[in-house]
Amino acid sequence: MSVAHRLPDACVADFQRDGFLPSLPVLPADEVAELRRRVDHIREELAELEPRLYEVEAAWSSRPDQNVCHFLGGWQVDPVLHDLVFDPRVTVPAAQLLGVSRLRFWHDQVFFKPPHHPGVVPWHQDYSYWTRTGPPCHITVFLALDATDQANGCVEFVPGSHHWGLLPRVAFDAPREALLEHLSPAQRAVFRPRAAPLRAGEASFHDCLTVHGSAANRSARPRCGLVLNYMAADTRVLDGSAPLVRHAAPLAEGEVVDGPLFPVVLGG
Numbered sequence: 001m002s003v004a005h006r007l008p009d010a011c012v013a014d015f016q017r018d019g020f021l022p023s024l025p026v027l028p029a030d031e032v033a034e035l036r037r038r039v040d041h042i043r044e045e046l047a048e049l050e051p052r053l054y055e056v057e058a059a060w061s062s063r064p065d066q067n068v069c070h071f072l073g074g075w076q077v078d079p080v081l082h083d084l085v086f087d088p089r090v091t092v093p094a095a096q097l098l099g100v101s102r103l104r105f106w107h108d109q110v111f112f113k114p115p116h117h118p119g120v121v122p123w124h125q126d127y128s129y130w131t132r133t134g135p136p137c138h139i140t141v142f143l144a145l146d147a148t149d150q151a152n153g154c155v156e157f158v159p160g161s162h163h164w165g166l167l168p169r170v171a172f173d174a175p176r177e178a179l180l181e182h183l184s185p186a187q188r189a190v191f192r193p194r195a196a197p198l199r200a201g202e203a204s205f206h207d208c209l210t211v212h213g214s215a216a217n218r219s220a221r222p223r224c225g226l227v228l229n230y231m232a233a234d235t236r237v238l239d240g241s242a243p244l245v246r247h248a249a250p251l252a253e254g255e256v257v258d259g260p261l262f263p264v265v266l267g268g
Contacts, residue, residue: 004088007093011097012096012097015205017159018210019163020159020204020207021093021206022196023198024093026202027089027143028201029200036145038078038080039074039110042071050071052077053072054072055245059173067119068117068119068121071109071110072109072245073108073245073247090143090203090228092266094139095267098137100137101266102264102266102267103231103233103267104233104235104264105265106229111225111227114222115219115221116218120153122170122175123211124170124211125167125208125209125210126208127208132237132238133244134236134238135235137235138208138231138232139208139231140205140228143201143226143227143228145226146200146222146223147199148198148225150197153214154195154196155214156212156213156214156215157193158192158210158212161187161191162208162209167211176213233264237252239253240252240253240254245261248261
């Protein structure tokens, strides 16, 4: 793995202890502005571009005034988003934190909260939606395209929750606290979320089992985040009943997740 973009050992230790790294400078202002422009274009043309994407969140489509705008697959419709998937400023620290030498792309997402919008992202574990692949060796990168803080609904993480095992999946439009009813008394006792505010161009990294979520945007500022999800290159299909994402070739149970939509982005 390239020495460039590697993190200090202390950052890796923090990630292993807490299940997340709250902030890392990734992109300069000019690149952030260009990404923001391109993400805005996709968002404004969602009706036209939807067939080329993986998914547009149904809860947002039915109730955009109540739910966060969320879609997957933007890297398939924009070359700058596509190239970012392979950027070593993202892939090197992601692989290092995941503890692998070969990293595979899983998929991308966009989360957008307009000013004064009530939409929340309920407490959840990413892997609860990804159990058709395994073992769970996945990592999520949240790249802020706007400055985020608690006023406009930044991501919040529950330290140490990646050690709790797999919890039930919650619906995207569920109440923010829906997951809490599934926690044990011991887990509830240490459920102390930590906000992870970011400057535009900074990213947070978190384990696929780390409990996280975000509150409503109470501010007059928008909050847009581009999410890149990665996994170990030898991750396998646990359920081959349907393609893992729209447009992907079917893969049989037990096969390595592979194909042009799941490229190895680091380690060859």
